[in-house]
Amino acid sequence: MNETKEELPKDFGLLLPKIIASPPGPLSRDFITRLAATECPAITARRARRQHETGVNQDPIVWTHALGANIRDADGNIYVDLSAAFAVSGLGHRHPRVAQAAHSQVDRMIHAMGDVFPSDVKIEFSEKLAQIAPGDLQESILGLSGADAIGAALKTAAIHTGKSGVIAFWNGYHGLGHGALSVTAYRKSFREPFLSQLGRDVFHVPYPNPARPPFGLQGAAPETIRDAVLTHIRSMLSEPATGAEGIGAIIIEPILGRGGEVVPPEGFLQGLREIADEFSLVLIFDEIFTGFGRTGKTFACEWEGVLPDILCVGKALGGGFPLSAAIGRPHIMRSWGTSSGESVHTSTFLGNPLGCAMGLAFLEEFKEGDWANRAQKLGEMMYQDLSTLRSPSISDIRGRGAMLGVEFIKSDGSPDGARGLQICSELLAKGFICLPSGAWGHVLGLSPPFVLSEEQWKSFFHTLQNCIEKADLSR
Numbered sequence: 001m002n003e004t005k006e007e008l009p010k011d012f013g014l015l016l017p018k019i020i021a022s023p024p025g026p027l028s029r030d031f032i033t034r035l036a037a038t039e040c041p042a043i044t045a046r047r048a049r050r051q052h053e054t055g056v057n058q059d060p061i062v063w064t065h066a067l068g069a070n071i072r073d074a075d076g077n078i079y080v081d082l083s084a085a086f087a088v089s090g091l092g093h094r095h096p097r098v099a100q101a102a103h104s105q106v107d108r109m110i111h112a113m114g115d116v117f118p119s120d121v122k123i124e125f126s127e128k129l130a131q132i133a134p135g136d137l138q139e140s141i142l143g144l145s146g147a148d149a150i151g152a153a154l155k156t157a158a159i160h161t162g163k164s165g166v167i168a169f170w171n172g173y174h175g176l177g178h179g180a181l182s183v184t185a186y187r188k189s190f191r192e193p194f195l196s197q198l199g200r201d202v203f204h205v206p207y208p209n210p211a212r213p214p215f216g217l218q219g220a221a222p223e224t225i226r227d228a229v230l231t232h233i234r235s236m237l238s239e240p241a242t243g244a245e246g247i248g249a250i251i252i253e254p255i256l257g258r259g260g261e262v263v264p265p266e267g268f269l270q271g272l273r274e275i276a277d278e279f280s281l282v283l284i285f286d287e288i289f290t291g292f293g294r295t296g297k298t299f300a301c302e303w304e305g306v307l308p309d310i311l312c313v314g315k316a317l318g319g320g321f322p323l324s325a326a327i328g329r330p331h332i333m334r335s336w337g338t339s340s341g342e343s344v345h346t347s348t349f350l351g352n353p354l355g356c357a358m359g360l361a362f363l364e365e366f367k368e369g370d371w372a373n374r375a376q377k378l379g380e381m382m383y384q385d386l387s388t389l390r391s392p393s394i395s396d397i398r399g400r401g402a403m404l405g406v407e408f409i410k411s412d413g414s415p416d417g418a419r420g421l422q423i424c425s426e427l428l429a430k431g432f433i434c435l436p437s438g439a440w441g442h443v444l445g446l447s448p449p450f451v452l453s454e455e456q457w458k459s460f461f462h463t464l465q466n467c468i469e470k471a472d473l474s475r
Contacts, residue, residue, distance in 0.1 A: 083445070381454065
């Protein structure tokens with residue numbers, strides 16, 4: 001490992017792409033060869049399989065530096081990140097305030113003892129989280145990943161209702177830990193090898209996707225799609241012979257993230273709130289992707305003014321440190337009761353001081369910096385440009401705030417996952433980092449850092465136009 005501190009350009013973070021060696025360059029390829037010798041083939045070898053299937057090089061670039069909206073790889077290439085690294089770096093990579101908090105905390109204490117002997121900074125972080133959470137969502141269970149938060153929420157719902165059953169949605173992505181995987185319905189290949197280990201009381205129902213509606217409702221108005229799904233759920237819960245008597249919770253992403261940046265019809269979340277109240281269910285919103293400004297409001301549920309019983313957050317929360325939380329209403333969270341000694345839900349690194357220090361700095365900066373409004377303005381510029389794209393391969397441009405998706409289709413109208421992957425690969429070669437989303441990988445997902453400059457965006461957009469036009473000519 002090179003221990004020499006390398007000086008970056010003073011404007012690193014705001015630079016346009018600069019490709020020195022066609023990615024992945026020789027140093028990145030060397031790193032990946034070394035990685036393949038020690039990393040499980042489920043992670044590394046899958047790239048070779050996909051390259052064989054698609055003809056597209058799947059070896060990744062290897063990051064060495066990140067700041068603002070820029071990434072530098074092992075070969076010295078400079079990229080503009082349109083993914084915010086899985087929507088984590090909303091404030092930009094290595095935000096100075098968050099980085100300084102990490103340095104200060106490292107000098108003081110790195111590890112404490114979670115729920116047994118918590119650190120002072122964990123308490124300060126939890127208080128700040130309660131202040132920024134909507135409504136009476138006040139009491140949290142902390143974790144290290146989104147899947148941790150989902151698992152904590154599902155456990156809490158079961159404790160509160162005495163019922164382990166859950167309604168979840170098609171194309172929902174809640175994580176891959178066993179608890180979270182039970183409610184995830186992103187791709188069947190993620191679940192099939194583990195079905196015997198997953199919770200059996202999960203009922204997956206259609207997400208009201210206006211672009212690909214369920215129940216044969218193609219071409220129907222959004223409110224018709226909304227009402228059809230709500231009616232289906234209400235029938236499941238009210239009729240005597242549906243097998244749904246053990247349901248105690250509903251879990252949903254207010255906007256599908258990895259499932260394709262899908263915004264449900266207006267009023268759908270309110271309809272779920274009414275159903276949850278009517279049948280005494282715990283309503284869980286997974287805002288791990290959408291939370292903290294991504295959609296132009298602090299939380300996506302604010303667009304409809306709907307308050308869940310438990311709100312799951314993560315990704316951006318730690319400012320780059322793995323940190324998550326399930327934040328619940330007091331009467332729900334207190335169903336756990338008083339500990340009789342050992343906690344029945346905890347972990348060694350719960351409330352890690354370093355993560356909490358970074359999370360606290362993130363929350364303070366987010367609150368003071370008007371970041372949700374900045375994300376909304378960025379998203380408006382992005383959507384305005386994307387709406388001018390003209391291509392027979394594009395069927396939909398959608399999303400909210402700085403969370404947008406471009407859906408690609410084949411000539412017969414079916415999802416074109418190969419096109420999504422091809423566009424992302426070509427963009428990477430030009431110095432732009434994007435990820436495909438949707439169950440078929442047919443959606444170009446855009447969730448950039450909120451510090452993305454207009455110059456960086458315009459450069460990306462013109463490159464995207466060229467890539468789409470080139471792909472259309474070869475169609």
